[in-house]
Amino acid sequence: MFLRLAIISIAFALGTLCPALAATHPVDCTLTVDGKSYIAGVCEFSRDKGGSFSIYGDRYWAMVNVENGRGEAFWNAMPGATHAQAALGGVHQAGGCWEGSRVRICALTIEATRLDAIMGRRAKGFLISPEYMDYACVSTAGYRFVPGATLAIDRCDYFWGVRQHVFRLTENHLTVDGKPELCIDAKSAAGGKDMRLVVEDCARIAIRWIYDKDNKTIRSSNDLCWNIVFPERQGGNNWSGSLIARPCEPDAEKNGRFELGGN
Structure with missing residues (x-):
């Protein structure tokens, strides 16, 4: 059984911490903060070449800013807020996810046939x-x-x-x-x-x-x-x-x- 690879990147400047005009595509996501689930299932994903990434649910979104293999996580905290103004602290990669003391953020590729069906709709x-x-x-x-x-x-x-x-x-x-x-x-x-x-x-x-x-x-x-x-x-x-x-x-x-x- 092949492990689905995590997708780990984003197109956001850390100074703005808000959604940027970049392409997204669906992935399987997890966003758990302080033990509570905020995103679980298909969501939108955006990345950059530096290893940073972001995931978007319908009301919540989060980003991981990656530099030199280390990550800092942020999220919007309030449903619908367009800025990821709330810091979640340092995170490290654990398999297909990035985890810290307060947060777990995952962005996993979707199998091709299922992805085609999602995009077709x-x-x-x-x-x-x-x-x-x-x-x-x-x-x-x-x-x-x-x-x-x-x-x-x-x-x-x-x-x-x-x-x-x-x-x-x-x-x-x-x-x-x-x-x-x-x-x-x-x-x-x-x-x-x-x-x-x-x-x-x-x-x-x-x-x-x-x-x-x-x-x-x-x-x-x-x-x-x-x-x-x-x-x-x-x-x-x-x-x-x-x-x-x-x-x-x-x-x-x-x-x-x-x-x-x-x-």
């Missing part, structure tokens, strides 16, 4: 994030992009938006990846000019959305623009906000601005 489009907010993604409740689902802004799942890479650009028109029958509708809300953005059957709506790459706006042929409304009192690690459509402002800087993440 993944969305393969773009994600949409508000400009300068790459930790937040356009999403739906339960990541279900189905007719009737309302679009909203939420924290990118696994800190990378794995389940939110669902959009496509076809000649600058925004579509849902792998579901050409689905479009985004703008539905009137009672008592206001703002409109909800809802996934709907294309046959039932006429509106189509264009991504303006120069102004980073998402606008319709009838001059509606996507915008974001966040609650007045936003919780520390709660990134949720309402995604709405309203008449576009003549000054493009006053409209919502969005970035499209890689596929």
Whole structure:
């Protein structure tokens, strides 16, 4: 029986201790802190050439900074926090894991057939994030992009938006990846000019959305623009906000601005 090799590296500067824009892939993970399990099973993994690495669960993530064969571990400690601000102390390699007095962190390769199945189920489009907010993604409740689902802004799942890479650009028109029958509708809300953005059957709506790459706006042929409304009192690690459509402002800087993440 062959021992699965630990994957041990990361693309993070120790000074920032926050998720960086680097490629990830799924591995089998363990994150146990002070005897309590926070990640157990498939998670996302990132590495660098120096031997440092990081693992991302849906709400927790941890990193091991490796230098001269010695490791220092950190994690975010609070669910959803984007900075690994909490130090876990020194760790040493033990087989496929790195262990210390308080923590055990593992990142193990997944057998090829199982890995292919995991990747085959993944969305393969773009994600949409508000400009300068790459930790937040356009999403739906339960990541279900189905007719009737309302679009909203939420924290990118696994800190990378794995389940939110669902959009496509076809000649600058925004579509849902792998579901050409689905479009985004703008539905009137009672008592206001703002409109909800809802996934709907294309046959039932006429509106189509264009991504303006120069102004980073998402606008319709009838001059509606996507915008974001966040609650007045936003919780520390709660990134949720309402995604709405309203008449576009003549000054493009006053409209919502969005970035499209890689596929």
